[in-house]
Amino acid sequence: MSMRTSVDFIETDRLDTADRGLGYGDGLFETLRVVGDVVPLWPRHAERLRMSAARLGLPEPDTDAMLAEVRRLGGDLDDAVARITFTAGIGPRGYARPGVASPTTVIGVGPLSLAADAYREGIALRLCDTRLGDQPLLAGMKHLNRLEQVLARSEWDDARWQEGLMADLQGHIVCATAANLFAVREGRLVTPPVDRCGVAGVARAEILATGEVAIEPVSMQMLLEADEVFLTSAVRGILAVRAFAGRTWQPGPVTRHWQAHWCGIGLPLPFRSKDSD
Amino acid sequence: MSMRTSVDFIETDRLDTADRGLGYGDGLFETLRVVGDVVPLWPRHAERLRMSAARLGLPEPDTDAMLAEVRRLGGDLDDAVARITFTAGIGPRGYARPGVASPTTVIGVGPLSLAADAYREGIALRLCDTRLGDQPLLAGMKHLNRLEQVLARSEWDDARWQEGLMADLQGHIVCATAANLFAVREGRLVTPPVDRCGVAGVARAEILATGEVAIEPVSMQMLLEADEVFLTSAVRGILAVRAFAGRTWQPGPVTRHWQAHWCGIGLPLPFRSKDSD
Numbered sequence A, B: 001m002s003m004r005t006s007v008d009f010i011e012t013d014r015l016d017t018a019d020r021g022l023g024y025g026d027g028l029f030e031t032l033r034v035v036g037d038v039v040p041l042w043p044r045h046a047e048r049l050r051m052s053a054a055r056l057g058l059p060e061p062d063t064d065a066m067l068a069e070v071r072r073l074g075g076d077l078d079d080a081v082a083r084i085t086f087t088a089g090i091g092p093r094g095y096a097r098p099g100v101a102s103p104t105t106v107i108g109v110g111p112l113s114l115a116a117d118a119y120r121e122g123i124a125l126r127l128c129d130t131r132l133g134d135q136p137l138l139a140g141m142k143h144l145n146r147l148e149q150v151l152a153r154s155e156w157d158d159a160r161w162q163e164g165l166m167a168d169l170q171g172h173i174v175c176a177t178a179a180n181l182f183a184v185r186e187g188r189l190v191t192p193p194v195d196r197c198g199v200a201g202v203a204r205a206e207i208l209a210t211g212e213v214a215i216e217p218v219s220m221q222m223l224l225e226a227d228e229v230f231l232t233s234a235v236r237g238i239l240a241v242r243a244f245a246g247r248t249w250q251p252g253p254v255t256r257h258w259q260a261h262w263c264g265i266g267l268p269l270p271f272r273s274k275d276s277d
Helices: A020-024 A042-056 A063-074 A116-120 A147-153 A202-210 A220-224 A253-264 B020-024 B042-056 B063-074 B116-120 B147-153 B202-210 B220-224 B253-264
Strands: A004-007 A014-016 A027-035 A079-087 A104-111 A123-127 A163-167 A173-176 A179-185 A188-191 A228-233 A237-244 B004-007 B014-016 B027-035 B079-087 B104-111 B123-127 B163-167 B173-176 B179-185 B188-191 B228-233 B237-244
Touching: A004 A063, A014 A104, A020 A079, A020 B020, A020 B079, A020 B147, A027 A042, A027 A063, A042 A063, A042 A079, A042 A202, A042 B147, A063 A079, A063 A104, A079 B020, A116 A237, A147 A163, A147 B020, A147 B042, A179 A202, A179 A220, A188 A202, A202 A228, A228 A253, A237 A253, B004 B063, B014 B104, B020 B079, B027 B042, B027 B063, B042 B063, B042 B079, B042 B202, B063 B079, B063 B104, B116 B237, B147 B163, B179 B202, B179 B220, B179 B253, B188 B202, B202 B228, B228 B253, B237 B253
Parallel strands: A123 A163, A123 A237, B123 B163, B123 B237
Antiparallel strands: A004 A104, A014 B014, A027 A079, A079 A104, A163 A173, A173 A179, A179 A188, A179 A228, A228 A237, B004 B104, B027 B079, B079 B104, B163 B173, B173 B179, B179 B188, B179 B228, B228 B237
């Protein structure tokens, strides 16, 4: 089954070529997991979209209408992934936005299947050569300017690695191409800041809001000395890291705790360990 | 009269919403001036497009077909502006590009009119608060990730300023939102490097190839002490700067020389000074 798509709440997969989303990446997106007709992390998605639209000077998105459209397009899918794209709308050529903003909302929903072994055993990561640039003005947002992630992801097409970690220009490890990073060391849970580059993921926000987490720079050495490493994603949930840069780990108790938390908030993972029940 | 547009060489203004140009800004563009059915700077546009496609790992663009399409859509316009957008094409959700790349080419052509007084007297610039981030991997290319320029251009809607200059994170002045910057001081022509941020414009390339230019960082102070300042753009040509940050200038001989050069290569400006003939 393929995606069902709408543009401005009318079912179609065609967009005006004059849309500023295409022209300049002038917009935002959210990628969400829909379980039945519930989007458990929706308040966090809606919050990020509203905050980011304000930062970019876009009109306020109608997040209620978006959620209703996600549910409508999802139909009777049990487990689905939805993408909401919110752009500055159609405009004339040139960087200047039109005086009266009329944003475009593109929503697509399709089925989701998660591979059980990634949760049972964890995933293997590579270190990307592509570094994240330094731009505080855009950092944290899930905007449409994603060439860094595209270039990083295009570095490998080998099934050995399920994700790639990206460093900033100073060499700190910030995130994966499409997930945030957490490490556990001596009982402390740490995630890198995303105020100069990277995306402030909603799964990351869920953990920050409900757990004790230190936000601090993560060096390569800290990562290799960590007791546990895991990735977070609104769609894929909590993924233990089992191998990176020559080190290997077993999924540990903190990772299992957050996997159990995920199930608890209505985002079942295709694997549940004994100690997460 | 509005734009005539084609997608993959078929006349339409509709694009698939699954295009990676919209999804991730995964692509490039060129904006060119078409005089009659000639694009005087075409070899430089085609060269930049080919080089940038290689840097991004995109397929090689068919630049001959693109030029033919620009001419076809331009029809009998005397003076036109064309935009060529070249994206990674349609793909499934996610940063990974599809195994077999099938790029999308969107071309739009519309009439161009240039305001004579901008050339006769020069233009006034403001300094944008929006800084250019630091990302050597993407610098120089005219890719579709243009939120920095959009944010900078959205800082003003006052007709007092025709352009805004942008500094990098170190405070060096790099370029305008949609033009490159040149300054003349004690007979030396200088333009800032664009290897960490900014776009390597084709008009800039024309001057670098045919004149004596030093590529070096330009500080605010250097700019304010310059004898002449001008902007370059493939569409707008050579624009004298008459006011910036409290300083004013008269269009000087170096600016007039390059305006005359522009006319000489087939890009007439709507004003010709006595000393440029």
